Amino acid sequence: MHDLVRRAEDWLSQDPDPETREELAGLLAAGDLSALAARFGAKLEFGTAGLRGELGAGPNRMNRVTVRRAAAGLAAVLGPGRTVVIGFDARHKSDVFARDSAAVLGGAGLRALLLPRPLPTPVLAFAVRHLGADAGVTVTASHNPPRDNGYKVYWGDGRQIVPPVDAEISAAIDAVGRVDLLPEGEWEVLGEEIVDDYLDAVTALPLGDPEVRELTVAYTPLHGVGAATLAEAFRRAGFAPPHMVAAQRDPDPDFSTVSFPNPEEPGAMDLALELAGGIGADIVIANDPDADRCAVGVPAREGGYRMLSGDELGGLLAEHVLASTSGAERMVATTIVSSSLLGKIAAAYGVAFTETLTGFKWIMRAGPGLVFGYEEALGYCVGSDAGPPVLDKDGIGAALTVAAIAAAARRAGRTPLDLLDDQARRYGLHATGALPVRVADVSLIIEAMARLRAEPPAALGGRAVERIDDYAPGLTGLPPTDALRFRLAGEARVVVRPSGTEPKLKCYLEVVCPVTGDVDAARARAARDVEAVRHDLAATLGL
Numbered sequence: 001m002h003d004l005v006r007r008a009e010d011w012l013s014q015d016p017d018p019e020t021r022e023e024l025a026g027l028l029a030a031g032d033l034s035a036l037a038a039r040f041g042a043k044l045e046f047g048t049a050g051l052r053g054e055l056g057a058g059p060n061r062m063n064r065v066t067v068r069r070a071a072a073g074l075a076a077v078l079g080p081g082r083t084v085v086i087g088f089d090a091r092h093k094s095d096v097f098a099r100d101s102a103a104v105l106g107g108a109g110l111r112a113l114l115l116p117r118p119l120p121t122p123v124l125a126f127a128v129r130h131l132g133a134d135a136g137v138t139v140t141a142s143h144n145p146p147r148d149n150g151y152k153v154y155w156g157d158g159r160q161i162v163p164p165v166d167a168e169i170s171a172a173i174d175a176v177g178r179v180d181l182l183p184e185g186e187w188e189v190l191g192e193e194i195v196d197d198y199l200d201a202v203t204a205l206p207l208g209d210p211e212v213r214e215l216t217v218a219y220t221p222l223h224g225v226g227a228a229t230l231a232e233a234f235r236r237a238g239f240a241p242p243h244m245v246a247a248q249r250d251p252d253p254d255f256s257t258v259s260f261p262n263p264e265e266p267g268a269m270d271l272a273l274e275l276a277g278g279i280g281a282d283i284v285i286a287n288d289p290d291a292d293r294c295a296v297g298v299p300a301r302e303g304g305y306r307m308l309s310g311d312e313l314g315g316l317l318a319e320h321v322l323a324s325t326s327g328a329e330r331m332v333a334t335t336i337v338s339s340s341l342l343g344k345i346a347a348a349y350g351v352a353f354t355e356t357l358t359g360f361k362w363i364m365r366a367g368p369g370l371v372f373g374y375e376e377a378l379g380y381c382v383g384s385d386a387g388p389p390v391l392d393k394d395g396i397g398a399a400l401t402v403a404a405i406a407a408a409a410r411r412a413g414r415t416p417l418d419l420l421d422d423q424a425r426r427y428g429l430h431a432t433g434a435l436p437v438r439v440a441d442v443s444l445i446i447e448a449m450a451r452l453r454a455e456p457p458a459a460l461g462g463r464a465v466e467r468i469d470d471y472a473p474g475l476t477g478l479p480p481t482d483a484l485r486f487r488l489a490g491e492a493r494v495v496v497r498p499s500g501t502e503p504k505l506k507c508y509l510e511v512v513c514p515v516t517g518d519v520d521a522a523r524a525r526a527a528r529d530v531e532a533v534r535h536d537l538a539a540t541l542g543l
Contacts, residue, residue, distance in 0.1 A: 002033065004033055004036040004037055004040050004041070005028065005033075005036065007040045008024055008027070008028055008036050008039075008040055008057075008058070009028065011024065011040070011057065011058060011059075011065060012024050012025060012028070012057075013180075014065065014178045014179050014180040014181075015057065015063070015064065015065050016064050016065075016068075016100075016179070016180065017063060017064040017065075017096075020056065020057040020061075020063045020064070020065075021057075023056060023057050024039075024057040024058070027039075027057075036058075038058075038060065039056060039057055039058025039059070039060050039061055040058045040059060040060065041060065042059075042060045043059035043060055044059065044060055044061070044062070044066060045170070046070065046073070046166065046169055046170040046173055047166050047170070048160065048161060048162050048163065048166045048359070048361050049150075049152060049160075049359075049361075049500070049501070050070075050150060050151045050152040050153050050161075051066065051070060051150055051151040052141055052144065052148060052149070052150035052151070052501065053148060053149075053150070054147050054148055055092060055093060055147055055148065055149055062093070062097075062141075062148070062149040062150065062151070063093075064093075064096065064097065064100055064179075065179050067097040067100050067101060067139075067151060068100050068101075068104050068179040068182060069173050069176045069179060070101075070151050070169075070173055071100065071101040071104035071105055071137075072104050072108065072172075072173070072176045072179070072182055073169050073170070073171075073172035073173030073174075073175070073176055074105070074135065074137070074153060074169055074172070075104065075105050075108035075109075075110055076108070076172040076175070076176075077165070077168050077169050077172050078110060078134055078135055079110075080108065080109030080110060081109065081110070081111075082110050082111070082134040082135070083110065083111040083112075083113065083131070083132070083133040083134050083135075084101075084105050084110055084111070084112055084113070084133060084134065084135045084136065084137060085113045085114075085115070085124060085127045085128050085131060085133045085135075085136045085137075085190075086098050086101050086102055086105075086112060086113065086114050086115065086124075086136070086137045086138070086139075086187075087115040087119055087121065087123060087124030087127070087136070087137070087138040087139070087140075088115070088118055088119075088138065088139040088140070089118050089119075089120075089121070089138075089139065089140040089224065089225050089251075089289060089290045090118040090224065090225050090251030090252075090253055090289075091139075091140065091141060091146075091148075091149050091253045091289070092146070092147075092149065092253045093149055094118065094139040094140065094149060094253075095118070095139075097139045097149065097151070098114060098115075098137075098139045099114070099187075101137055101139070101151075102114050102187035103184040103185060103187065104182055104184065105185070105187070106184065106185025106186050106187045107182060107183035107184040107185035108182075108183070108185070109185075111188070112185075112187035112188065113127075113131065113133065113187070113188050113189075113190050114187055114188065114189045114190065115127065115190055115194065116189055116190055116191060116192055116194070116195070118225045118251060119195065119225055119229065120225055120226055120229050120287070120290060120291030120292065120395065120396060121138050121140055121142075121152070121290040121291065121292040121392070122198070122291065122292055122390045122392060122393070122394035122395065122396060122397070123194070123195060123198045123229065124136050124137075124138040124154070125138075125154055125158055125159075125390050125391060125392040125394075126158070126197075126198045126201060126389060126390045127190075127194050127198070128154050128155075128156065128158045129156075129157065129158035129391065130194070130197055130198075130201075131194070132156075133156060134155075134156045135153060135154060135155055135156060136153070136154035136155075136158075137151065137152070137153055137154070138151075138152050138154075138290070139151055140152060140289075140290040142288060142289065142290050142292065142293075143222075143260070143261050143262035143263075143288040143289055143290075143293070144261075145255075145260060145261075146253060146254050146255050146261075153166075153169065154392070157391065158390070158391040158392070159360075159361060159364045159365065159391045159392065160359075160360060160361035160364070160392060161361065162361050162362070162365065163479070195229065198229075198389075198390075199229070199232055199233055199236055200236075201389035201390075202233055202389055202390075202394070202396055202397040202400060203233055203236045203237045203400065204384065204389070205382055205383075205384055205389070205397055205400060205401060206320075206321065206324030206325065206384050206401075207237055207400060207401065207403075207404040208320075208324070208404045208405075208407070208408050209408070210237075210238050212404075212407050212408050212411050213237070213238045213239050213240070213407055214407060214410060214411065215239060215240070215282050215283065215403055215406055215407040215410060216240075216243070216279060216280060216281045216282050216283075217234075217239070217240075217242035217243065217281060217282065217283055217284075217285055217403060218242065218243050218245070218272055218273075218275045218276035218279060218281040218283075218284045218285070219242035219243065219244050219245070219272070219284075219285045219286070219399075220244065220245040220248045220249075220269070220271065220272040220275075220285075220286045220287075221244075221248060221249065221251075221286075221287050221289070221291065222248055222255070222258060222261045222262075222263065222268065222286060222287065222288060222289055223248050223250070223251060223252040223253075223254075223255045223256070223257070223258070223261060223289060224251060224261065224287060224288060224289030224290060224291060225251055225289065225290060225291060226287035226289075226290075226291030226395060226396065227244060227249050227250070229291065229396055230242070230285075230287065230291070230396055230399055231244075233396050233399075233400055234400070234403070237400055237403075237404075239403055239407075242285065243275060243279050243281065245271045245272050245275050247271060248271060248272075255289070257271060261288065261289045262288060263286040263287075263288060263293070263295035263307075263378065264295070264310075264377070264378065268286075269284070269286060269295070269297065269307060272284050272286055272297070273297060273304075273305050276297065276305050277304065277305065281299075281305075282299070282406055282407075282410055282415075283296060283297070283298055283402065283403065283406045283416065284296065284297030284298070284305055284307075285297075285399045285402065285403070287395040287396070287399065288378070288395065291395045291396055292379065292392065292393045292394060292395050293377070293378040293379055293380075293393060293395050294313070294378060294380055294395040294396075294398035294399050294402070295307060295308075295313075295378050296308045296313050296402050296416075298406075298415060298416045298417055299415060299417075300417075301417065301520075308416070308420075309376070309432055310338075310374070310375070310376035310377055310378045310379075311338060311339035311341065311376050311430065311432050312420055313374075313378075313380070313398075313402065314334065314338065314339070314341075314342060314374040314376070314380065315339070315341045315342065315345065315420070315423055315430070316402070316405055316416060316419055316420065316423075317372065317374065317380055317382060317398065317401055317402065317405075318332055318342055318345050318346075318372050318374070319345055319419075319423065320401060320404070320405050321371055321372040321382055321383065321384075321401075322345065322346075322349040322351060322371070322372070323349075324384075325371050325383070325384060325385050326385060327369070327385060328350075329352075329368065329369040330349075330351040330352065330369050330370075330371050331351060331352040331353070331354060331366060331367055331368070331369040331370045331371065332345070332346050332351060332352070332353055332354075332370070332371065332372045332373065333353070333354040333355070333356055333363050333366035333367075333370060333372075333373040334355060334356070334363065334373065334374050334375060334376075335355065335356055335357060335358045335359070335362070335363065335375045335376070336355050336356070336357065336358070336471070336478075336483065336485060336495060337358055337375075337376060337483075337495045337497070337506075337508040338374065338375055338376040338508075339376065339430045339432050339510055340430065340491075340493070340510060340512065341423070341427060341430040342374070343355075344427040344428070345423075345427065348426070348427070351371075352367070352369065354366040354367055355476075355478075356478065357471075357478055357479060357481050357483075358375060358481075358497070358500075359375070359500075360373070360375065360379055360381070360392050360393050362479075363375065363381065364381065364391045364392060370383065370387065370388065371383040371384070371385075371387065371388070372388075373388075374393075375393075376432070376508070379393035380393055380394070380395075380397075380398035381393055381394060381397075382394065382397045382398055382401045402416075405419070421519040424515045424519050424522065424523070425515050425519065428491070428512045428513060428514050428515065429512065429513045429514075429515050429519065429522045429523060429526050430510060430512050431510065431511050431512075431513065431523065431526030431527055431529070431530050432508070432509060432510045432530070433508075433509040433510075433530040433531070433533075433534055434506070434507065434508060434509065435507035435509065435534050435537055435538060435541075436504055436505070436506055436507070437504065437505040437506075437507070437538075437541060437543045438502070438503060438504045439503050439504070439505070439543060440503070441503075442498075442503045444543060445498045445503070445504075445505045445543075446498075448505060448541050448542070448543055449482060449484070449496070449498065449505075451542075452484055452496060452540075452541075453470065453484065456468055456484075456486070457486070457536070457537075457540045459488075459536070460486065460488060460494060460533045460536045460537055460540070461488070461492070461511075461529060461530075461532035461533030461534075461535070461536050461537075462532060462536075463488035463489045463490055463492055463533070464488065464489040465486050465487070465488060466487050466488065466489055467486075467487040468484060468485070468486055468487070469484070469485040469487070470483075470484055471483040471484070471485070481497070482497060482498055483495060483496065483497035484496045484497070488533070490511075490512075491511075491512040492509075492510060492511040492512065492529070492533065493509075493510050494507060494508070494509050494510075494533060494537060495507070495508040496508075496537075505541070505543065507534075507537055507541075509530050509533050509534055509537070510530075511526050511529040511530050511533065512526075513525055513526040513529070
């Protein structure tokens with residue numbers, strides 16, 4: 001018997017899900033070895049992001065067997081008597097996977113607490129610390145395509161797991177036997193009080209004068225779970241209800257109006273921007289489907305609206321937080337691929353600044369006194385003098401804060417673009433860009449990184465490469481990672497790294513221009529400089 005067939009039959013015999021059983025039985029009946037190889041030739045690896053993959057049968061897919069094994073592995077690492085909070089979004093199977101996790105954890109002698117309904121990921125991250133749990137699980141694939149789902153683990157400190165915990169859980173998962181032999185137990189469903197407590201925490205953030213709340217907001221949750229929570233947060237903070245994109249307001253696991261449910265993707269914000277234009281919105285806000293990210297659009301001076309980059313929004317939020325908090329031990333943090341602007345803002349306020357590897361699992365471990373952290377991919381953690389209420393990215397807290405910023409600007413007869421101009425004059429114009437390169441064969445990425453190390457470019461965009469930082473051996477106390485940073489003449493830089501989740505090489509570009517006169521002229525000049533760097537980098541990569 002072919003080994004793939006043997007493994008598939010063994011899987012089929014223990015799979016509790018009639019849908020994946022039917023899928024797998026059909027492939028076996030058809031003798032489709034290619035499809036079996038796609039499902040059984042590899043397995044989803046459990047790492048610091050947990051698990052994430054396409055729904056379907058087999059160890060290389062997200063399904064009830066994979067999830068039960070993950071829960072059993074987590075239970076083995078934690079041990080009986082520990083408490084785990086479980087959250088879930090509105091994707092296909094998320095509720096089923098959450099209940100499976102609760103049953104397995106309960107059967108292993110742990111106390112499993114299930115959130116009352118599909119909720120934003122930051123509610124789960126908050127609940128772990130708030131309830132004094134030992135770990136947390138959220139079933140979500142964030143802004144991945146509709147056919148994906150995932151399994152993210154938080155530790156008792158409310159942060160995403162990092163090594164060596166991820167490796168310990170992975171090894172424990174590998175040691176799990178048949179899932180149909182795992183004992184199942186009871187679990188508790190939490191009441192709405194946990195949502196109320198989260199809302200109390202985020203509405204206690206520094207949101208400026210509570211009398212300054214006049215603002216017209218267009219909002220979309222992109223078919224995710226953010227709408228109800230954001231609307232209630234706005235109400236408690238004193239803002240008028242946001243105008244919601246009706247076609248995207250309710251959870252829809254098929255994400256029927258967008259190609260990709262990611263506010264960064266082309267077309268994803270079209271309906272929200274159309275709504276904004278129709279109501280004359282002061283600001284446009286979007287959450288991704290699990291509401292841990294926040295995207296913002298503002299009226300453009302030439303008409304219409306434009307989306308702020310993740311770095312632009314990061315700069316505005318950082319300045320607001322530092323102007324609203326006090327204390328000598330404050331710290332702000334971002335990643336090695338984000339703009340250098342945050343470091344200059346930190347210096348101006350006399351607070352510590354730290355760069356970390358990409359991902360909030362690292363940002364939230366930057367050090368004591370952290371009041372603000374962000375990554376350019378629209379992830380923001382906003383804090384107060386008491387620290388952040390959520391030790392992870394929080395799209396609801398970020399949305400509230402940017403609404404407060406916009407309302408204060410409106411009261412002063414200004415706009416968020418005016419605030420960006422203020423920062424450009426104060427710190428220099430920090431123009432950023434990206435060059436993502438998707439490949440069919442990941443070996444091309446390995447070869448490209450090797451070429452860049454062996455034969456680095458002497459110049460990019462007419463700027464000499466003055467220094468190369470190689471993060472592979474570990475640099476400035478950071479864990480080793482496959483990334484290169486090229487520092488260019490005239491305060492510019494390029495960071496190149498392989499994606500951790502896709503067959504893609506990611507390149508992050510920044511050019512800083514001093515502003516001595518017209519900011520728009522400086523912005524246009526910087527955009528041309530970024531494009532010149534992008535052009536030369538693309539030629540250098542040869543992909």
